[in-house]
Amino acid sequence: MCQECGCSVSQNNVHIHHANGSMSVRPANSTSVDVLHGILSQNDHVAAHNSAHFHRYGVLAVNLMSSPGSGKTSLLEATIDVLRGKHRIAVIEGDLETENDAERIRAKGIPAVQITTGQTCHLDAQMVHDALHMLDLRVIDILFIENVGNLVCPAAFDLGQQANVALLAVTEGDDKPAKYPVMFRAADLVLLSKSDLLDVMGDFSPAKAEKHLRNLANPAAVLQVSARQAKTLAPWITWIEEQCAAARSAMASRSESEHVHLHHPVG
Amino acid sequence: MHELAICQSLLSKIAHIAAPYSGREVTEIVVAIGPLSGVEPQLLERAFSVARCGTIASQAMLIFEAVPVVVRCRGCKSETAVASNALLCGTCGTWQVELASGDEMVLKRVELADVAETAAE
Numbered sequence: 001m002c003q004e005c006g007c008s009v010s011q012n013n014v015h016i017h018h019a020n021g022s023m024s025v026r027p028a029n030s031t032s033v034d035v036l037h038g039i040l041s042q043n044d045h046v047a048a049h050n051s052a053h054f055h056r057y058g059v060l061a062v063n064l065m066s067s068p069g070s071g072k073t074s075l076l077e078a079t080i081d082v083l084r085g086k087h088r089i090a091v092i093e094g095d096l097e098t099e100n101d102a103e104r105i106r107a108k109g110i111p112a113v114q115i116t117t118g119q120t121c122h123l124d125a126q127m128v129h130d131a132l133h134m135l136d137l138r139v140i141d142i143l144f145i146e147n148v149g150n151l152v153c154p155a156a157f158d159l160g161q162q163a164n165v166a167l168l169a170v171t172e173g174d175d176k177p178a179k180y181p182v183m184f185r186a187a188d189l190v191l192l193s194k195s196d197l198l199d200v201m202g203d204f205s206p207a208k209a210e211k212h213l214r215n216l217a218n219p220a221a222v223l224q225v226s227a228r229q230a231k232t233l234a235p236w237i238t239w240i241e242e243q244c245a246a247a248r249s250a251m252a253s254r255s256e257s258e259h260v261h262l263h264h265p266v267g
Numbered sequence: 268m269h270e271l272a273i274c275q276s277l278l279s280k281i282a283h284i285a286a287p288y289s290g291r292e293v294t295e296i297v298v299a300i301g302p303l304s305g306v307e308p309q310l311l312e313r314a315f316s317v318a319r320c321g322t323i324a325s326q327a328m329l330i331f332e333a334v335p336v337v338v339r340c341r342g343c344k345s346e347t348a349v350a351s352n353a354l355l356c357g358t359c360g361t362w363q364v365e366l367a368s369g370d371e372m373v374l375k376r377v378e379l380a381d382v383a384e385t386a387a388e
Contacts (some may be wrong), residue, residue: 030378137343
């Protein structure tokens with residue numbers, strides 16, 4: 001970082017930056033345009049569009065994020081087993097390659113759209129938007145978006161979801177929230193997955209994991225879940241059903257206000 | 268490594284801003300990237316040096332404005348600069364704080380100059 005004004009101009013460019021001791025040397029015939037635009041405003045625009053679709057149809061969209069191998073797909077399978085018959089579920093799967101995860105979900109009789117991102121390490125709002133064209137939101141209550149396994153990049157891209165859920169397997173370090181603050185700060189719920197292994201993984205402390213999360217000023221609930229022990233899923237299922245009810249009542253109040261609008265045209 | 272995707276987003280924004288200034292090219296792009304934005308400035312700079320090729324910003328410099336991580340305490344109302352993974356009030360120590368700055372990913376300014384003039388330099 002530059003010692004004079006605190007900017008982080010690179011060493012390669014420092015000669016131009018400080019030619020006159022000023023912020024920069026502007027050629028006589030130059031124009032300066034002040035903007036102050038979010039760099040990802042295009043993504044945010046599409047995310048808002050996705051969000052509007054979810055609201056219109058009262059769909060709860062949950063963005064599931066974690067490192068690779070934390071058990072996102074296994075948790076989804078176990079969750080589907082509990083919620084099937086009560087709620088209509090669909091899944092969008094994000095992976096660099098293969099349809100494997102989508103096939104696992106389809107084997108449960110649940111519609112799943114696989115997005116293969118190639119070398120892209122995250123899902124963005126446009127990819128989700130394109131995937132939504134392959135789903136009929138009118139017949140879906142809950143849409144799980146399983147992001148690419150990665151604790152860094154997915155955190156930067158809003159998809160239009162109502163909630164971010166971060167998984168942290170007890171086979172990982174309990175200090176992951178301190179190491180990946182951007183991801184865990186964005187989480188609305190943290191699931192300590194593979195909790196059936198807590199006893200054998202003696203060095204993972206759920207209390208420490210929660211402390212690291214609070215150090216990010218995040219009040220999100222921390223739940224222990226194991227896809228292998230259906231009874232551990234109860235608090236997670238309760239959380240989903242509360243969110244689902246909120247999504248539906250938001251839709252109801254929205255259509256009510258549209259109704260009022262129809263009957264009281266401006267002018 | 269999502270920095271390339273972010274560069275492409277930045278460059279499409281720049282192309283839009285520069286469109287009314289025909290005969291000029293972009294010489295300088297000033298961005299503010301907070302430590303909690305999820306973007307690594309060094310990686311963004313490296314990605315930018317590739318992504319800018321063949322665009323109106325092919326000669327442009329990318330300048331990063333420093334963004335501190337600052338939290339505002341909900342209790343004692345004080346504002347303190349903190350580390351990215353310790354968002355605790357510097358005065359009373361609580362985590363009941365809100366982020367005042369640190370997660371920005373913002374394009375702040377674009378400098379344009381005459382193509383002929385830039386070439387003559």
